[in-house]
Amino acid sequence: MKLKLNTYRVFMIGIIMGLSAAVIQAYFQVQPPEAYGISFIGHPNDLFAWITNRLAGTEWPVREAFLVYPALTVVGVLIGSAAAASRNGQLKLQPGPVRKKFLAVIFGFLIANLGLLWGSCPIRTGLLVGYGSGMAVIALLSIAAGVLLAILLVRIRARKGVPK
Amino acid sequence: MTAALATLAVGVLIGYLGQRSKFCTISGIRDFIMLKDSYRFKGLIGIIAGGAIGYTAFWLIGGDIPGFPIGFNFDSTGLLIVGILGSVGMGFFSVFAEGCPFRQHVMAAEGKGSALLFLLGFYLGIVYFNIVTIQWLELLLRSVG
Numbered sequence: 001m002k003l004k005l006n007t008y009r010v011f012m013i014g015i016i017m018g019l020s021a022a023v024i025q026a027y028f029q030v031q032p033p034e035a036y037g038i039s040f041i042g043h044p045n046d047l048f049a050w051i052t053n054r055l056a057g058t059e060w061p062v063r064e065a066f067l068v069y070p071a072l073t074v075v076g077v078l079i080g081s082a083a084a085a086s087r088n089g090q091l092k093l094q095p096g097p098v099r100k101k102f103l104a105v106i107f108g109f110l111i112a113n114l115g116l117l118w119g120s121c122p123i124r125t126g127l128l129v130g131y132g133s134g135m136a137v138i139a140l141l142s143i144a145a146g147v148l149l150a151i152l153l154v155r156i157r158a159r160k161g162v163p164k
Numbered sequence: 165m166t167a168a169l170a171t172l173a174v175g176v177l178i179g180y181l182g183q184r185s186k187f188c189t190i191s192g193i194r195d196f197i198m199l200k201d202s203y204r205f206k207g208l209i210g211i212i213a214g215g216a217i218g219y220t221a222f223w224l225i226g227g228d229i230p231g232f233p234i235g236f237n238f239d240s241t242g243l244l245i246v247g248i249l250g251s252v253g254m255g256f257f258s259v260f261a262e263g264c265p266f267r268q269h270v271m272a273a274e275g276k277g278s279a280l281l282f283l284l285g286f287y288l289g290i291v292y293f294n295i296v297t298i299q300w301l302e303l304l305l306r307s308v309g
Contacts, residue, residue: 010203013181014210015217020174022218026227028170034231035215038174040265048290060294069168074269076175077182081273084183096271096278097262104278107261108268108285109292114257116293117250117301121265122189122258125251126208130215132233135244139251146255147193154259 014126021127030065035131039124041115043071179270188267190258242308246301 021037024030030037042063049060050070065071085091098104115121118139120128125143128136181187185207192204223229238244258264261282263271268286271279 010185011206011210013185014207015214017178018211018214019218024170026222028166030167045290065167069165072168072172073175076172077179077269078273080176080179081183081270084180085274093275096276098278101281104281105285107257108282109289110257112286112289113293113297114250114253118247126211127215130212131219134236135238142248142251143255144193146252147259150256150259151198
């Protein structure tokens with residue numbers, strides 16, 4: 001299967017994500033909470049809490065759907081992405097987009113904490129909008145506001161960096 | 165068991181498709197605002213559309229879709245404020261991290277060093293949240309209401 005990078009394919013991948021999340025909620029009991037079929041804040045937290053509870057005897061909260069068996073979305077994504085990258089000769093150690101290593105760690109740390117405050121990643125926020133949640137609409141607009149603030153900051157810094 | 169296997173299967177599928185398409189919600193919003201490029205932004209629109217179609221269809225045919233549509237409900241003003249602050253912060257820092265958490269997992273699987281370090285910080289952040297942040301949050305919500 002060779003996917004061409006055109007715009008309709010990305011839209012269709014979004015549709016597939018939305019439908020998959022709906023299917024696994026409706027027929028595979030991945031709930032509560034609502035629209036929890038895909039989440040890259042909630043599922044990693046549930047997986048990590050599940051493992052820590054088992055290994056260290058902690059009592060970190062785990063969502064009801066994953067009390068007995070863990071959420072494996074993250075594991076699946078790592079397998080699927082590595083398979084796709086390998087198939088296309090892109091699986092190799094390379095620097096990545098963030099140049100300063102310690103900043104990458106700090107960004108990860110901050111995004112996990114901020115994301116858990118809202119309780120959803122942007123994908124699940126989109127799913128919640130599809131579920132008819134008004135709060136998710138506000139959250140999605142807030143994410144866009146955060147992106148806008150970052151763009152403004154980048155532009156201001158770039159302007160200051162250009163010598164007159 | 166079925167829930168775990170279902171998430172694994174969906175994870176493999178979206179991981180494969182996400183790697184091939186460079187799918188990223190944050191980059192989609194960023195490119196759309198900054199460059200008027202809607203290539204990745206359409207992915208986010210697709211998620212909302214796919215979710216809406218899927219939830220509506222399964223709700224109509226009797227799937228387990230409780231409380232659909234949710235409407236505007238939030239437990240407390242404090243949670244609303246915290247949710248907004250968390251969302252703004254997540255959007256802000258994700259631009260500098262060059263991707264949403266999903267994209268970071270995909271890049272880490274490709275072998276990108278900064279994404280692997282991002283995930284190190286991300287999972288340390290989860291530990292910190294469950295030990296420290298959650299207690300501060302409970303205190304804050306109790307005082308705000």
